[in-house]
Amino acid sequence: MSDEPYKYGFSTAVEAVTLGRGLTEDTVRAISAARNEPAFLLKFRLKAFALFQKMKEPEWAHVTYPPIDYQNIQYFSAHKSAANSKPTYNSIDEVPPEILETFAKLGIPLDEQRRLSGVAVDAVFDSVSIATTHQQKLYDAGVIFCSFSEAVHQFPALIERWLGSVVPVADNYFAALNSAVFSDGSFVYIPPFTRCPLELSTYFRINNTDAGQFERTLIIADEGAYVSYLEGCTAPQSSKHQLHAAVVELVTLDRAEIKYSTVQNWYAGDKETGEGGVYNFVTKRGACRGVNSKISWTQVETGSAITWKYPSCILQGDGSIGEFYSVALTNGHMQADTGTKMIHLGKNTRSTIISKGIAADVSTNVYRGLVQIQRNAAGARNYTSCDSMLVGKRCEAHTYPYVDVQRADAVVEHEASTSKLSEDQLFYFRSRGISQEDALQAIVSGFCKDVLDVLPLEFAAEARKLLTLKLENSVG
Amino acid sequence: MLVLDNLKVAVGDTNILNGFSLTVGAGEVHALMGPNGSGKTTLGRALAGHPAYTVSGRAEFMGRDLLTLDPETRANLGLFVSWQYPVEVPGVANAEFLRLAYNAKAKSSGKPEIAIKDFPPFLVQKIAESQVPPDYADRMLNAGMSGGQKKRNEILQLHVLEPTLAVLDETDSGLDIDALKSVAAAINAYRRADRSVILITHFQRLLDLVKPDRIHVLGQGRILHSGGPELAAKLERDGYDWIIRG
Ligand SMILES: Nc1ncnc2c1ncn2[C@@H]1O[C@H](COP(=O)(O)OP(=O)(O)O)[C@@H](O)[C@H]1O
Ligand SMILES: [Mg+2]
Numbered sequence: 099m100s101d102e103p104y105k106y107g108f109s110t111a112v113e114a115v116t117l118g119r120g121l122t123e124d125t126v127r128a129i130s131a132a133r134n135e136p137a138f139l140l141k142f143r144l145k146a147f148a149l150f151q152k153m154k155e156p157e158w159a160h161v162t163y164p165p166i167d168y169q170n171i172q173y174f175s176a177h178k179s180a181a182n183s184k185p186t187y188n189s190i191d192e193v194p195p196e197i198l199e200t201f202a203k204l205g206i207p208l209d210e211q212r213r214l215s216g217v218a219v220d221a222v223f224d225s226v227s228i229a230t231t232h233q234q235k236l237y238d239a240g241v242i243f244c245s246f247s248e249a250v251h252q253f254p255a256l257i258e259r260w261l262g263s264v265v266p267v268a269d270n271y272f273a274a275l276n277s278a279v280f281s282d283g284s285f286v287y288i289p290p291f292t293r294c295p296l297e298l299s300t301y302f303r304i305n306n307t308d309a310g311q312f313e314r315t316l317i318i319a320d321e322g323a324y325v326s327y328l329e330g331c332t333a334p335q336s337s338k339h340q341l342h343a344a345v346v347e348l349v350t351l352d353r354a355e356i357k358y359s360t361v362q363n364w365y366a367g368d369k370e371t372g373e374g375g376v377y378n379f380v381t382k383r384g385a386c387r388g389v390n391s392k393i394s395w396t397q398v399e400t401g402s403a404i405t406w407k408y409p410s411c412i413l414q415g416d417g418s419i420g421e422f423y424s425v426a427l428t429n430g431h432m433q434a435d436t437g438t439k440m441i442h443l444g445k446n447t448r449s450t451i452i453s454k455g456i457a458a459d460v461s462t463n464v465y466r467g468l469v470q471i472q473r474n475a476a477g478a479r480n481y482t483s484c485d486s487m488l489v490g491k492r493c494e495a496h497t498y499p500y501v502d503v504q505r506a507d508a509v510v511e512h513e514a515s516t517s518k519l520s521e522d523q524l525f526y527f528r529s530r531g532i533s534q535e536d537a538l539q540a541i542v543s544g545f546c547k548d549v550l551d552v553l554p555l556e557f558a559a560e561a562r563k564l565l566t567l568k569l570e571n572s573v574g
Numbered sequence: 575m576l577v578l579d580n581l582k583v584a585v586g587d588t589n590i591l592n593g594f595s596l597t598v599g600a601g602e603v604h605a606l607m608g609p610n611g612s613g614k615t616t617l618g619r620a621l622a623g624h625p626a627y628t629v630s631g632r633a634e635f636m637g638r639d640l641l642t643l644d645p646e647t648r649a650n651l652g653l654f655v656s657w658q659y660p661v662e663v664p665g666v667a668n669a670e671f672l673r674l675a676y677n678a679k680a681k682s683s684g685k686p687e688i689a690i691k692d693f694p695p696f697l698v699q700k701i702a703e704s705q706v707p708p709d710y711a712d713r714m715l716n717a718g719m720s721g722g723q724k725k726r727n728e729i730l731q732l733h734v735l736e737p738t739l740a741v742l743d744e745t746d747s748g749l750d751i752d753a754l755k756s757v758a759a760a761i762n763a764y765r766r767a768d769r770s771v772i773l774i775t776h777f778q779r780l781l782d783l784v785k786p787d788r789i790h791v792l793g794q795g796r797i798l799h800s801g802g803p804e805l806a807a808k809l810e811r812d813g814y815d816w817i818i819r820g
Contacts, residue, residue, distance in 0.1 A: 517664055521625075526661045529622045530671070530731065531649035531678040540674060544665030 120169045123147060126278050129174050133247050138258050146267035146277030153271045159435040160464045160496060161404050163339075163377065171341055173279045175309035200303065217297040217328075217556065218243055220284045222313060232296055239295050241325075242287040246314050249285035256287060260318055264347040264385045264412070272343040272379040272406075276312045280345065283313035288323035288354070297554055299328040302344075310341040317347070319354035321388065326357040328557055335365050337374040339403060344380045352388030352415065357396070359553055360409075361561050364401040369459070369571065372431030375403025382409035383439075386418035386447075394421040395438065396552050398561040400568055403432060408466065410439035413447035413475075420449040423549040427565055428461035428493070429572045437467035437498075442475040442508075451482040452548050455497075456519075456565070458489035458572035465497040471508040479509040487545050489519045489572055517545075524573065538573065539566040575600050575770050576739055581631035583613070583620045590616045592795030594631075598739065601767045605781055605806070606774045608792030609814050614774045615658050617792075618741045622655040623648050636738065649675075650682035652738030656728040656745055658774075664717040668727065669697055671715045672734045679735060697734070703763055704733040705756040721748040729760045740764065741772045746780040758783030778810040793818045 126147045130140040155166070190198075190208060198208055200223070208221055208231055218232035220243065236243050242253060250257055267277040284300040302313060319325055329346075342364065348356050367375025378401075384393035395409035411420025422438035440449035449469065457463035469480045486495035501510055519541060527537030542565045543550060550558045576598040583591035590613045598604055606614055620627045621635075623645035633640040636651055643651070663671070676696075677687040688696060697711050706726045716724045725745050732740055742761070746754055761771065761784050773784060781789070781803065789805040790797045791814060799805075799817045 520661070522661045523663050525622075525624055525645065526657070526663065527671070527674075528645040529624075529649055529655060529657075530675040530735065531646050531682070532671075532674045533646055533678070536674055536678070540666050540670060541663060544663070544667070544670075547665065 119172055121171070121173060121279070125173050129279055129281065132174065133250070135250060136254050138254070139250060139261075142262060142267065143278050146274050147279075149268040150271070150274035150278055153268065153274055155271050156406075159406050159466075160462060160498075161406065161433040161435050163404055163433075166339075166341060166377070168275075172309040173312070174281055217299050220245060220298075220300045222282055222284075222300060222302045235295060240289040240292055241294050242285065243298050244285055246280075246283040246285050246316070249316075253285070253287070256318070257285070257316070260316055260347070260349060261314075262347075264349060264383050265345050265381050270381060273345050273381040276314065276343045276345045276381070279310075280312045280314040283315045283344070284317075285315075286317040286325060286327065288319045288325045290320045291322040292320075293323070294325040297326050297328060297556070299330065301330045310343065312342075313344045315344070315346040317349070317356055317358070319348075319350045319356050319391075321352045321354060323351075323354045325355075326359070326554060328359045328361070328554060330361050330363070330557075335374070337368075339367075339374060340365075340376045342376050342378050342380070342402075344382075346380070346382040346409075348382075348384030348393055350384070350386050350388055350391035350393055350415075350418075353390045354388060355392040355394075356384065357394045358382075358384070358409070359396040359557065360398065361553075361557055361564070362397065362399045362401055362405075363564060365403075366401045366430055366432050367403040369430035372403070375432075376401065378402035378405045378407060380405075380407040382407065383412065384410070384420070385412045386415050386420065386444075388418070389415040389444075390417040390419075391415050392419040392421070394419075394423070394552070396421075396423040396549060397425070397436075398549070398553070398565070399424070399426040399434060399436060400561075400564050401432075402434075405432075405434040405436050407436045408438055410441070411449065412441045412443065413449065413478075414443045415447075416444040417446045418444055419447070421552075422449075422451045422453070422467075423552050424452070424465075425454045425456070425546045425549045425561075425565065426463055426465075427456040427458075427568055428463045429458040429489075429568055430461060431459070432461040434462070435464040435466055437465045439468040440470070440480060442469075442471045442478040442480070444475060446477040447475055448478070449480045451480070451484075453482075453484045453497075454546050454549055455484070455486045455495050456489065456542070456545070456569070457486065457493035457495045458569060460492045461494075463493070463495045465499070467498070468500045468502065469510055470502040471505055471510065473504045475505060476507060478505070481511045483513045483548075485514070485545070486516045487519055488516065489569065519569075519573075521573075534573070535566065535570060538569050539563075542566055542569060575636065577632065577634040579632040579634075581617075581620075581629065581633060583616055584628045585616075585626055589795060590627075591620070594792075594796045596790065596797060598770050598772065600770060601765075602788070603765070603771045603773065603784060603786045605786040605789040606772055606792060607776065607789060607809060607814075609818065612792045613795060614792055615743055618655040618743050618772075618774065621648070621653065621741060646678065647682070649735075649737075650679045653741075654732060654735055654737035654739065655741040656725075656732070656743050658743040658747075659721075660716045660724040660728055662717040662719075662724075663715040666715040668713045668715050668730075669693065669711050672697065672700075672731065675731065676734055700730060700733045704730045704760045706730045706760075722750065722753055725749060726753060726757060729757055732764055733760065736764070736769075738768065739770045739772070741774070743774045744776065745773075746775055746777060754779065755783065778806040781806040791817050 364376035455463040581594040
């Protein structure tokens with residue numbers, strides 16, 4: 099196992115159609131035209147692009163990297179068969195077999211016979227959504243789950259109403275870039291009083307290593323609705339850096355709930371030299387617009403050369419709840435600056451933050467969080483717990499918990515701890531007959547228990563294995 | 575059962591054991607005594623296979639050459655070395671650790687593993703046998719335990735794993751009087767004609783409760799003096815000086 103540090107590092111030979119490198123207003127127009135987009139969307143993109151040009155790349159995160167040449171990135175990459183004016187495939191039969199095989203190799207078979215039974219999957223390959231499984235069953239329940247480009251054509255009114263409503267086009271540098279050039283992603287709408295009958299899942303795969311990936315996800319849970327959604331991601335091994343700048347927007351109306359889970363395993367770069375790897379600059383935000391609604395973010399971050407990501411909740415509806423459960427593992431030369439923002443606007447709003455950072459080798463692992471209790475948020479409460487585990491002596495872990503409380507009755511609690519995974523701990527297990535692999539799994543599962551316990555069952559085991567495998571490579 | 579012949583143990587350039595020889599037969603109890611820093615803990619950890627040590631000479635356990643085996647294989651072959659200062663592992667449940675260890679051994683000896691649901695009643699029985707408080711089933715692995723509680727937790731492991739040879743490193747240090755009696759009783763309960771014990775200790779009071787067949791005094795990296803159980807009283811009275819000075 100240890101001679102195979104990143105088993106998703108293969109790439110698939112497909113003929114790609116791209117718009118070439120570079121970013122100008124024409125690129126933005128061409129992306130929109132290639133997808134036959136309605137006028138409102140082109141307008142949205144152009145507005146974002148105009149603002150993006152006036153913005154500066156943020157420098158406050160605890161990460162360092164050489165300047166990104168935004169003119170040397172391809173902003174659109176699609177398989178030849180998908181790019182001929184059609185925004186997506188009509189059926190799985192049109193999808194080239196080598197792409198289907200890619201997803202099968204990643205453990206996500208898309209064909210009828212082999213697809214996962216309890217989970218509906220939307221598979222995104224470079225810039226294009228390849229296939230969405232279980233469409234009929236979802237349709238019968240009134241649930242919309244499709245690629246973003248399909249939604250743009252079939253449900254333009256929903257997109258126009260909600261797109262950019264949580265993350266405004268000029269929210270930050272990378273969100274503005276995404277809003278200008280985003281390619282595909284997933285769209286979910288759960289109608290009132292509907293419990294989505296399946297787990298929904300999107301699997302993102304970067305294949306073309308010269309292309310950036312800019313996907314867009316929008317999930318709306320209408321009154322009293324519930325959905326659990328999982329996102330997974332991998333990329334081929336490459337000595338170049340790839341830019342991934344996604345935007346995810348979630349909205350819950352009255353008494354609705356969205357549970358959003360991520361297992362992120364983008365290629366992290368060469369473990370020894372730090373060469374290559376994905377820059378994962380992502381904006382994820384959910385708005386609890388309705389009373390007593392709930393948004394829960396769970397993330398297991400195990401890849402990317404650099405992670406810059408703060409899944410956040412705007413707790414606007416009275417009695418709404420925001421949760422953030424995170425495991426971030428960094429090894430090799432990885433740098434992660436991740437955390438959350440909980441913005442309490444409504445009365446009796448509650449938030450919970452559980453963050454587990456594991457740093458190994460020469461990596462840097464930062465928790466950065468903001469808890470803000472605004473003036474009208476009577477009775478608001480937050481509980482934050484940040485634990486770090488260090489493996490070896492050359493890594494770094496930091497926590498920056500910012501608290502901004504504008505009311506005297508707010509209850510804000512914070513706990514933090516730092517521990518070390520020592521050779522003696524591993525030897526203790528081994529001296530009782532337990533293999534190093536099982537020892538690591540037990541130690542890591544124990545450390546991350548509070549987070550792994552809230553992941554959908556199918557993915558918890560996968561996440562546990564992934565964390566163990568990554569650490570095994572670091573303890574040798 | 576255990577044959578150590580001219581064993582040398584070094585850390586880097588420092589020799590800690592130099593020509594250590596000892597034979598332990600089935601069913602025997604050997605006490606290993608000696609001044610602080612004489613290498614008693616080092617012997618145990620080297621036998622367990624700690625990677626920090628360079629070991630040469632001969633070490634045979636159950637007819638196998640110990641020095642060629644990795645730590646988990648030694649353990650699963652029936653060697654148990656308790657720790658003088660058991661390490662804390664926050665987040666890992668004691669019961670989970672015991673189940674993993676039990677199943678690792680069962681698996682390597684071709685016996686059936688125990689299912690998660692069958693483990694709690696098994697553990698209750700082992701807790702009774704080893705005379706530790708019942709809440710050890712719900713504790714974390716040494717984390718949040720006092721020094722004495724950690725020592726007793728090692729005795730619980732001894733009963734769960736039922737090794738062929740137990741090397742117990744100062745298990746009696748840091749125990750209150752009642753705990754000392756419980757630990758001694760638990761060690762005696764573990765003893766059988768086919769199980770052996772090496773007791774590392776400084777005190778006669780343990781040897782009064784667990785009768786050794788032989789007592790050895792370690793110094794200058796090897797055994798300087800051996801005797802029967804009566805040696806304990808003399809050491810208690812006169813200390814080690816007369817042996818070390820020769
Ligand atoms: N890992 C190590 N690195 C360096 N020196 C060590 C190490 N382990 C033990 N020693 C040294 O070996 C000697 C014997 O130590 P130890 O076996 O703990 O003695 P005892 O258990 O008899 O008190 C001591 O001088 C100690 O400092
Ligand atoms: Mg010692």
